[in-house]
Amino acid sequence: MELRHLRYFVAVAEERHFGRAAARLHVTQSTLSTQVQNLEREVGGPLLARTSRRVELTEAGKLLLAEARRALAQADRALSVARKSVNGEIGEVRIGFSGVAVLEGVLPADLRRFHRAHPRVELLLTELPPAAQIQGVRDGTLDIAYSADFDIDNVDDLVLTRRVGTSLSIAVRRDHPLARATTVTAADLMDEELIVVAADEGDETLLARLQISPREHRAGIHLVSGSLAVLALAAAGAGVAVVPTPTERIALPDITYRPLHATSTGLDVVTLNRSDELAGPVRAFLRTSAAAGSPRVTHRP
Template sequence: MELRHLRYFVAVADERHFGRAATLLHVTQSTLSAQVQALEREVGGRLFTRTSRRVELTEAGELLLPEARRALAQAGRAMQVARQSVRGETGAVRIGFSGVAVLQGDLSDDLRDFHRTHPGVGLTLTELPPAAQIQGVRDGALDIGYCPDLGLSDADGLRVTRRALTPLSVALRSDHALASAAAVTTADLTAHDLIVFASGEEDETVLSRLWPAHEEDRSRVRLVGSTLGVLALASAGAGVAVVPAATQCIALPGLTYRPLNGAPPGPDLLVISRHDETSGAVRAYLDAVPAP
């Protein structure tokens, strides 16, 4: 049974006339009659009784009509859902992010702009370390990641969009010796313990930018896997924390921020995804991400 057979059957049932139904369907009357007869053969009995002036439904036709209407409506709904998915109007986008993406405003801006134009798409957010985001996108657990640059490129099998450089600042206890300075230099850090965010034990993305200042004494560097952990240690006086400048919007008791002069910017913020993405919603989201 084909959908067009049901469509032709319903048209004849509504019009009670083959000629008018054929005109409505933009087919010839002989074509319409042939299709209805094909449906009757498949059913195994007559669906209409025909006279020279009018067509009436048989008992089988009366029973088939509401089912045919439901089948056509469901088929139309299925097509609509599929088309909406292809256009990115429905579905879901699973996003992993690092805290800096929120603090800098990039993630919030992208989410706001996308939700405004695609309100029917669900957005799921999970805060994850960069390495977990990369793995999540690769194995399909995530669709998109917002993470600091860990040396990724398109050659690694991921689509990589660079969003912004991350200026660096220092966070330190308000009574720290460097807190009275208008700004802190990398040379100032040489004599102090450093606290640096790291996504894992092997991550020296931020530290590598300050390496010359501490290459002789790595024991004075503490790598911490949480932004709040970095700030908590700094506010406790355990050292000077090197943080993205956007972190200054986080206020903790006893904590002071100062600009860091003489250091290159921190890692780029990357938006990562799969090259072969098939989800319409995910593709629509990526198309909406501003170019660098």
């Protein structure tokens, strides 16, 4: 039995006339009659009682009509759901992000534009270190990553788009000596316990970004899981937090921010996604974010 057999039968049952049903379906009357007869053979008995003027339903036909209507409605609903998913109208988008993507406004702006256009798509957000975001996109537990560009050199299998550049600052307790400095350089950090959001091999990545040799740095590096944890430890006097400059928008009672002046201390906010993405909602999100501005795609596998 095919869906078209049910559609033909329902049309005849509702019109009670083969000619009107054939016109409604845009098929010939002989084609319609043949398809209904095929359905009756498959059922094993008559569904319609034909007269010269009308068509009446048999008892089996009445039972089949109710079930056929339900089956056709469910099939139409299934097709509609599939189309909406392909078009990105329903479903979900799983996003991993670093705090800097929020503070720079890149992620909130993309979320706002997408939600306005696709309000029925669920947006699932998780703050993660860069390495965990990359792994999540690779293994399919995340769809898109919004990351700082620490430790993202080996991503040849993903599409990497640079969204915005930013600089670095330090966050310290108000009573820390560096809180009184006008400017801070990498040399000023040689004897300081540094606090930074963890990336894979994040301590070496940070020191390389600051152009500090690990052998020259005489204190330790404290790796933590998120932006607020960095500031909490700095406020507790546990060390000097190295943070993206937009973090200065977070005002805490015991924290002072100072700009960090050193060679190559900037960083980029980047997005990462799979090049062979098939999910409709994710593809729609990528189209929306790409249309919002002029991101630079620096790598596409």
